[in-house]
Every structure is written in structure tokens, then in C-alpha cells.
Amino acid sequence: MKKINFYLLEYALDSLTRQKRRNIFLFSVLSFIIFLLSSVFFVRNSLLYQFDDAIGVMPDIVVQQLEGGRVVSVEEDLADELLAIAGVQDVVGRVWGYYHFFQANTDFAIVGVDEFEQNSNPNFVKDASKLQDDTMFIGNGVKKVLQKFYYEKEFHFLLPDATNMRLKIAGQLSKDSALWSDDVMLLTKESAKKVLAIDDNKVVDFALFVANKKEIPTIVAKIRTLFPTAKITTKENLFVEYDKLLSYRGGFFLLLFVVTLFTFFMIVYDKVSGVTSQEKSEVGILKAIGWRVNDILQYKFYEAFILSFFAYALGVIGAMFYVYSFDASIIFDIFVGSSQIKPQIALPFVFDAQTFFLIFFMSVPIYIAATIIPTWRVATLDVDELLR
Amino acid sequence: MIELKNITKEYVPNQKALDNVSLQIKEGELVVLKGASGSGKSTMLSLIAALGKPTTGEVVVDNKVISKLPDNFAALYRRENIGFIFQKFHLIENLSVYENIATPLIPSNLPPKEFSFLVQNAMDRFEIAHKKNVIVKQLSGGEQQRVAIARANVNNPKIILADEPTANLDAKLSANFIEILRELKKEKKTIVIATHDPLFFGLDFVDREVEVKNGVIV
Amino acid sequence: MSGILNPEIIALLLLDVVFLFFGFIAFILSLKIALFWDSNATTKRQYTLVKQSYLGAVIIKYILALKIPLILFFVFILDELSTILNGAMCAAGVINATPYGTYLLVLKIFNIYLFLYWLYLHKVDEANELQPYTRIKFALFSVLFFPFLAEIVLEFALFSSLDVNTLVDCCGTIYSFASQSYLSVVMRSFGSSYLVGLFYFLFLAIIMSYVLKKENLFALLNLVFIVVSLATLIMFFGTYIYEMPTHHCPFCFLQKDYNYVGYFLYTFLFLGTFHGLAVAFVPATKKMQQSYYKTSLLFLSLYVLSVTFYVVRYVLVNGVWL
Secondary structure (H helix, E strand, O other), X not given: OOOOOHHHHHHHHHHHXXXXXXXXXXXXXXXXXXXXXXXXXXXXXXXXXXXXXXXXXXXOEEEEEEEOOEEEOEEOOHHHHHHOOOOEEEEEEEEEEEEEEOOOOXXXXXXXEXXXXXXXXXXXXXXXXXXXXXXXXXXXXXXXXHHHOOOOOEEEEEOOOOOEEEEEEXXXXXXXXXXXXXOEEXXXXXXXXXXXXXXXXXXXXXXXXXXXXXXXXHHHHHHXXXXXXXXXXXXXXXXXXXXXXXXXXXXXXXXXXXXXXXXXXXXXXXXXXXXXXXXXXXXXXXXXXXXXXXXXXXXXXXXXXXXXXXXXXXXXXXXXXXHHHHOOHHHHXXXXXXXXXXXXXXXXXXXOHHHHXXXXXXXXXXXXXXXXXXXXXXXXXXXXXXXX | OEEEEXXXXXXXXXXXXXXXEEEEEOOOOEEEEEOOOOOOHHHHHHHHOOOOOOOEEEEEEOOEEHHHOOHHHHHHHHHHHEEEEOOOOOOOOOOEHHHHHHHHHHHHOOOHHXXXXXXXXXXXXXXXXHHOOOEHHHOOXXXXXXXXXXXXXXXXXXXXEEXXXXXXXXXXXXXXXXXXXXXHHHOOOEEEEEEOOHHHOOOOOOOEEEEEEOOEEO | OHHHHOHHHHHXXXXXXXXXXXXXXXXXXXXXXXXXXXXXXXXXXXXXXXXXXXXXXXXXXXXXXXXXXXXXXXXXXXHHHOOOOOOXXXXXXXXXXXXXXXXXXXXXXXXXXXXXXXXXXXXXXXXXXXXXXXXXXXXXXXHHHHXXXXXXXXXXXXXXXXXXXXXXXXXXXXXXXXXXXXXXXHHHHHOHHHHHHHHHHHHHHXXXXXXXOOHHHXXXXXXXXXXXXXXXXXXXXXXXXXXXXXXXXXXXXXXXXXOOHHHHHHHHHHHHHHHHHHHHHOOOOHHHHHHXXXXXXXXXXXXXXXXXXXXXXXXXHHOOOO
């Protein structure tokens, strides 16, 4: 293979600094575009990673009963039938739902747990024993909303039968799990059922835990024969759905980005085409003293590559700081939505080589492409014409 | 060594800058092409340097028809054989002396030692080494010409072409240039100078004076 | 259509659009040059063509320079998509998720052979003062443009028809002996030991033809070697890489679990056979031809050694054949 010509590289670098204004302009615009793009991808990766993390404690299979497309509560006793299926390690009847807090026009997620249950994440609550029938734990976002309405120590639920139920706030849910717990009110099953108006002997759905993950498809098939009308969701389904959702949102942003990129392409084309007479005479001189057209093309290619590669590096590094040190608040909203209860979380750092390649392919080659034709035009002008 | 065979050159159709010109220059010969501006002498230089192609006719250098070379090879031929001193110097103004002199060597991708030796050597010979890192724009006319000459000689070409070399110089600097020329002649270089400066006429070391008028040799 | 909003796919399609745009320019220029090039003429048209030939070459080089990393990226993305597609375990599932997948991949590889061949021809042409191949190389590109175009069209078709909700086959089904694919039919009728024998025989024959300097034979054998290598890789050597007698997949070993060894194997095979073909097809100087021979033999040997290594290691560790 051909060796890299470092003299030429140096010459190209030097030439970039000679066209300061134009190149600084192009460099900053490109860096900014790459910065935006990278931020979006980094946030997406982190969310996926966090989901991946959280999914570890989620049930392997969730079985729900639907009526008219809505989840309806089911008899708690059915748990025994599910537990009887070979391979099922544990079955938990779950109680959950939403409570509409009309003063703030927002919904809280109500989750009912029993202290010993497996599906309560051990990190969720610091002092689980404080959770009694007259107390609850709340997520950080819930806390902020409640404080606005001066509910500091306790909260009054308005039950469906128009009576009130008072619960003391025993503590706060761990901030690490904010993405999942921000809008959560953690109650005992007893009180959760009251708030959600679920009969005593019923639950919302069943969470199944399976010892050998490879058996999941078989178990799903068995449940299907046992409860033909049930909706069965596996953990894998969930992950795929989530991945699709994030990719979709990221992709949607990317479509907008492509439009931006096209505009940028035109700007570069225009800027590079607007060759100054100084540049023209430079090319003329170089050709006159023995540079081939290929040498000029290579020199201009080096120029474009250096500029776009450094813009790429700056954009990506900038985005890393923005996302992982400053939590990327604006970009974050694209994915999570800016509801009133906004999770305040530190995004975990994820290094994913594929993303770096992806961003690279979407920036550096595009920039270089935009310079091809203008560069060729100058490089093939006649020396006579250039030196005049 | 250099042979122009029945050259006709038209920049614009039917306006002949050169009309059926033939000329032979031997190796080591110093030829002065004299004539008014627009007479066609500059065109002859640019054809010898393969900067343009004749409309009809052939340019042969070292038994090679250089007027037929594809662009890339023409450039290669220039790089290896020709040192061209332009009327307006044609230096890259924002680069330093060193960088300007080095530009012809860049595409050859030489080993660093050889590269810097050649540049240093050219700077020393034409007494511009002390301004090595000065930006060319800040130099005087005479200094700029020395840079131009150093650049033309950096790859040690066999042929030196100079187009109106003294047009932008005062009398003293012009005299200096004549001395430099004498040196180059001693090194057995083939030299062609296009000029209308009487300073070059009747010099002892000039082998031949050729007068060009309206595109023909008189 | 939901697959198409995946960021990686958008990136690929975006570059496709760029390729299409520039490829088309190069195509038009190539046609003009192929038709009207006359290196002896001093006409204005010839003069313009000379300039345009630079643009054509730059564009083709640009496309090629991107195509090579992009095909790796493409396979990588297919692997990634396999986590989204129900049932797929690796890229094989995604490739077969739509009718276009297999054709697209084959076409991509075919195109890289052709583009690289173009580049080699271009190098030879440029190094000669008479530029004897300018016309031929641009005529070649005007033809080459069509498989290139087909590749882009297929790529759009593939990604827009990916449906994440349907169940696709995993590689286990696609490449198993039980299924009715062409490949498995061929394999059953042959029997693997014959093929493996043929594989090593071909390798020796290639070395022999080098010693005897039979360039056409060398190239022909290389061509056959591509097919036989792929077949033996799927049905025999692959199983030793996976250490599973039933796992016949040409994609899974691209994954991290197998140290991405697939990328190396395919690169060796590609570089080896490409230079093998170049020996006969690129009108190079003797010196360059010699270097093609050597490059070809180097990479083919690397390939043969690598696949053999897996077999030997398995037999040494386990004491039995699969």
C-alpha cells in the first residue's frame, strides 16, 4: 500500500490555518452537528443499558387477563395453577395501577408489594420494614409534586368511592432507579388494592420467575393452553419493544438530522466552491512546479479529512461530557418525554464502538463527499488560467 | 536536448501566439529569447515546461515527446527536469521561505534527511538561509527572487527557465541575478531566458540570442 | 417499515444516497469517456474528457474506500438487528428474513471484487504514459455501475421490508442438513470429506500453478477456491470453530463469542482470492504480477492455516473428530 505522505499532510494542515475564517466556520458547524448527533446516541445507549440493568430483576414472564383490550384483575388463586407448571420457580400476584392526582393533572404509579416478595428490588427501599399498611414510599418526582401542594408528611388519597384514605410518607425511593421509580408510590398490597379499588382476593396480573431461561418458550406454550385468552409477555419481548422504541425515537431524530446534514452538504459545497484568487494562484503555482493533479487532489483530500476528523473528535468528546457530566437534559426529553414528573438521573457511561463508527460514517464521508467536485474543479484548471 | 518542431500555438482559435516555430537548444547551452511582451517568447517557455500543449507540432526533450504526455506525466517531467523562475516570482505568499522552497519536493515523499538536506542546500546556495522562517510576503523583491531561484533549483533540475527575471528588480539586484546566472551556467545547466531587458544582450557567457516577433523567430 | 427507522439503517441508506448521486455522475462520465476517448486527439472534447477522467477516478476511489469498511459495518448491523428480530440468532436470520438478503450480500461482495479490480486496472493505467486502459477501465465502470445500482436498490428493499414482528428462521434452520436449501442439497450429495479433500487439493494445486507460473490456471483455481472454501467453511470448518457438530452458519463466528474470527477469515479469503484473480486479469508489469502472486499465496495460506488450526486444536483437546 501507498505510504502516507507526511509532508503533504503537514502542508494540508498548514493550508487549513491559512483559510482561517472559512475553515473555522465549517469546523464549528460540523462539530456542533456531530455533537448533537452523538448526544442523542449516547443517551439512547445509556437508556438501553439502564433498561438492560433493570430488566435483571424483572419477572421472566408476565401473565395478564385482557377484556376489551384493558387489563382486568384476576383471582389470586390462579397463581397455584401457574406454579404447578414444570419449570416455574415462583409466581407473584402483582398489584399496580395509576392514581390520577387531579390537582396537578398528573398520574402516579401505584405499586403494591409485600415485604418478602421477590419482585421488590432490594435497592428500591432503604428501610423496607417501615412499609406498613398506613405508610408508603414515594419516588423523587412524586415527592416534588406533593411538596408543591404541601403534602410533606402524609398524603390523602381520594378513593373511587369518594372517601379519603390517609397514608404517611415513610421515605423516598432510591435515586439510582429514578428512570423506573420516579413517579412511583410504593404501598403495601393491602392499601394499594384499596386505592386502586381491587377486590381483596384479586390481583392485577402474575409475574412468573423461571429457573432455566431456556425453558421460557415451553412454559409460555403451556400457559397458552391453560389460559387461551391471556396476554403473555416475556422479558425478551419487553427488551425488544424498548429497543425498538428508543431506536424509533433516535431514528426519527436522525431523519431530521439527515435534513440538517443535507443543508450542511450544500454549505460546504458552496464554501469550498468559492475559491479565492489566492487559492487559485496557489494551485497554479503547485502545478507549475511539478505537482500532479493527483497530488493536488490528495492534498485537498487531506485537508477535508483533517478538518472533518477533528470536528468529529471534538463533537464526540463534547457530547460525552455533555451527556455523562451534565446529564444532557434537553436531549433526554426526546426519549423520555417531558412530563411534569421528570426523572433526575445520572446516565451510566456506556462505551459502544458501533456508535462511534455510526457517527463517523454519518459525518466524515459526507463532508469529504461535499468537497469532491469543487476540489476537482480547481485541481484541473489550466496553469495558464490559474496564474493569470 | 530541447527541440521545438514546427510549433503552432493558438490560445484563441485562429490567433496564433506561435506560428510554425522550430528551435533546437543543446545541452548546457544558455539561450536568451528576446522580444517585446506578447511576442510569443513566454509561450515557448511554457511549452518547454509542458505547462501547455502546442496546437500542432512537437516538443521533444531528451528524445522524449513531452508535448504528448498526459497531465500527470507532464507534471512529473517538470518536477524532475525543470526549474522555472517566473516573472512575478509566483511564491506562495503566506508560507515561510523554507516552506516555499520545499514545495516542489513534497509530492516525492523523500526520506526526511534527504528532504531537509536539499532544502537547506538550496537556501545556502542562494543566500536566503538566514530568513528561513520569515513569511515570504514580508521579504523585499530581491529576497523574494532568491527564494524563487532557490525553489527552482531545489530538486537540481537539468533545465532552468526564466521568464522576465529582472522585470521586478532594480539595477543592483538585476546585476546580482546575472551573477547567479553565470554560476548556473558553470554547472552545465541548460538555461533559457525570455526577456526584453537589454541587460542580457551581449553577455559573454550567453551562447545564443534568439529574437521572437509576432510568434515567429526572426 | 418499522425497521427502517433504526439509526444504523438510516446511516447506511444515507450513504447509499450519496453513492447513488456520485455513482451516477461517474457513470455518465465513464460512458462519455468510453465512447469518445482518443488519446491522440488535441480537440477540446478530448481535453475535457481528460479532466473528467480525474473526477471519475476520484469518485470511484471514494466509493470503494467507503464500501470496504461499510460491508463490515453492514454485517455488524445485521448481527445487531438479529436481537430485535424474533427468532434470529445472528445475521443469517436477518439476511433470510426477506427474499433479498442473500442476493444483497453476495452482490456486495461481488461488487467489492469488481471495484477493487477497477482500482488495480486504474493503477496500471496511470503508471503508463500511454494510458492504454483508460477507455477500457471506464467502459468497465459503465457496466459495473449496474450491479452497483442493483446493490443499492436491494439494500433499500431489504431494509424497508424487514418486519420486526414476524418470526424468522435462525441460522440453525437455514444451514441445517435437514432443510431444503440449495446449499444443503449440494452438501448432502457431496459429503463433507470429499469437499475437505478437494479444499486442500486446490490449495496445493494453486501453489503448484504458481511454481509453474501458469497465470490463467492460478486465477481459475482461485475462483474455484472461493466456492469450495465457503462450502467447507459452512459444513466442516465452521463446526470446529463452534465446537458443535450441528452448527452450520457462516455468520455466527463474526460475533464476539468467537473473537470476531469470521472477519479475519473472510478478509484473508478475500485478499487471497482477489490477488489470485488479479494475476491473470490485471495487465500489470511482471514485477507487479509477482507481488500479486505473493500476496495471494500469503493470504490463502493464512486462511488455510487458520481454519486448519481450529480442527487441529479440537482434535488435540478432545481426542476425537466432530
